[in-house]
Amino acid sequence: MVPEILFLKQEDVIQAGLLDMKKILEATEKTFRLLGEGKVSNPPKVQLRMPEMDADDWDSYCMSMPSYIGGDEDVVGFKWASEAKANPSKGLPYGVDIVVLSDPHTVFPKAILDGTITTAMRTSAAAGVMAKYNARKNSKVAALFGAGVIGRTMIMAMMEVLPGLETIYMVDLDEKKAQALADEFKGTYHVVPCTDAQTALKDADVVVTETTAAKPFLKKEWIKSNATVIQMEAASYEEDVLTGADKIFVDNWAQLSHYNGTLEGKLYHEGRLNQEDVVEMPQMVVENLGRENDDEFIFCGTLGVGSVDILIANMLYKEAQKLGLGTKLTLWDNPLWV
Ligand SMILES: NC(=O)c1ccc[n+]([C@@H]2O[C@H](COP(=O)([O-])OP(=O)(O)OC[C@H]3O[C@@H](n4cnc5c(N)ncnc54)[C@H](O)[C@@H]3O)[C@@H](O)[C@H]2O)c1
The missing domain is CATH 3.40.50.720 (NAD(P)-binding Rossmann-like Domain)
Structure with a gap:
């Protein structure tokens, strides 16, 4: 079995319906309901500050936000969420994020998506x-x-x-x-x-x-x-x-x-x-x-929980598959060591 990863750039996730605020509100509330029903694992995010990890002030940071969502979603993933203070003065977005989704059973990655607009919508x-x-x-x-x-x-x-x-x-x-x-x-x-x-x-x-x-x-x-x-x-x-x-x-x-x-x-x-x-x-x-x-x-x-990003990314991934969006990547042709 070859792990196939669907790569969805920002234009793809937008085409898959990301800018529909009503839908994103429903998905966000659903995530909090699933969290309340004990169907979601959402450990606290881990933040890596740069250039110094323990400084109160920072120039930039990256955060890992993992989550597993059970129930009818059945997906695991994480958002790699990042912010850089100098970006806006260079005409770049302050926050830049990606989301990785995997199959919770084989643990094969199945999608990599731009998470930047997802962050804005879900926040x-x-x-x-x-x-x-x-x-x-x-x-x-x-x-x-x-x-x-x-x-x-x-x-x-x-x-x-x-x-x-x-x-x-x-x-x-x-x-x-x-x-x-x-x-x-x-x-x-x-x-x-x-x-x-x-x-x-x-x-x-x-x-x-x-x-x-x-x-x-x-x-x-x-x-x-x-x-x-x-x-x-x-x-x-x-x-x-x-x-x-x-x-x-x-x-x-x-x-x-x-x-x-x-x-x-x-x-x-x-x-x-x-x-x-x-x-x-x-x-x-x-x-x-x-x-x-x-x-x-x-x-x-609020500080933001990764499970909302994962649920929304899973929704966009399914819609993108239906619409034939994105670029397919493979992790390997044959795994070298099994
Ligand atoms: N809770 C969450 O889940 C979550 C998720 C993503 C971002 N955020 C936070 O949201 C904030 C905004 O992010 P963004 O991507 O929109 O940044 P941005 O740089 O696009 O916008 C921030 C704006 O705040 C303005 N600002 C700064 N100080 C101000 C003040 N004292 N009074 C009024 N305006 C002021 C700036 O001029 C700028 O226009 C950040 O602090 C970010 O960390 C929270």
Whole structure:
């Protein structure tokens, strides 16, 4: 048996349906449900920082995010997720990812896919699932911080989950980037470019951060007392935004509490936040937990789990096979040693 690998470049995964946010939201929620039902293994990701592994600061990193998904998916794989701080100034994407899928029985690799757009879609979809369970149903205004790659898909995810949103403030230090995203969605959604956090937060029912900020820059007193706050990176919020919340939801406690540089990790190591204080997304989805009334202030934190990438990649792989997309590679003609 010759292991055949289907190589899917970015154009192929897009043709296989990756930009359909509704589908990606469903796949993301399904992954968290399977996690909650105990059908998924998702160990914490391993990050390799460069040039120095243990430095608080880094120029670039690569992360290995392995996962096995049982049930009707029956697939194993990992995402090799990478970020380089200097990339945007060179006109290159900040994050660059690939996904490898294997057969869990023979362990033969079966696909290698671009994972860069998958990351953007599934990251925003995870925020979308958080918003579905935790945002007030009558939410009218959202403030999104970071008009980068994830900022674009965040607009798509929020509008899909909260179609009643009338205004989205897109905040970035770089006015041109915020304006460019507002222009891109002109005529579809009401996106207002903004550089001032307090202006954007004044009426915001939902706040999402997807910036590359190195330090916290958002204060609790700027945010409405019954808002839903969703953090998609390490630490944009001052501590009391989290510690003052009525409810805290996270995607994966083990990962967030041990990852270098997260707000959750800092509070955990100081003995100020424990697992009993948070609800994880798998439990949130399976038990239908979330907002219980219109007065709660809810904090949601995610760092991203590899199983979502693997489930989405498997879905794209199956669709690509149906459509005859991609380039076929073989690992060997005959294995030298058996
Ligand atoms: N949780 C997850 O699963 C997950 C997955 C992928 C990426 N991320 C994180 O999302 C973030 C964004 O990634 P990206 O690929 O969109 O990056 P990007 O470089 O394309 O965009 C980031 C944007 O943030 C803006 N920014 C930086 N500091 C800011 C501040 N203080 N206020 C407002 N805007 C500010 C930058 O100007 C830039 O436009 C990164 O921190 C990344 O690590 C999270």
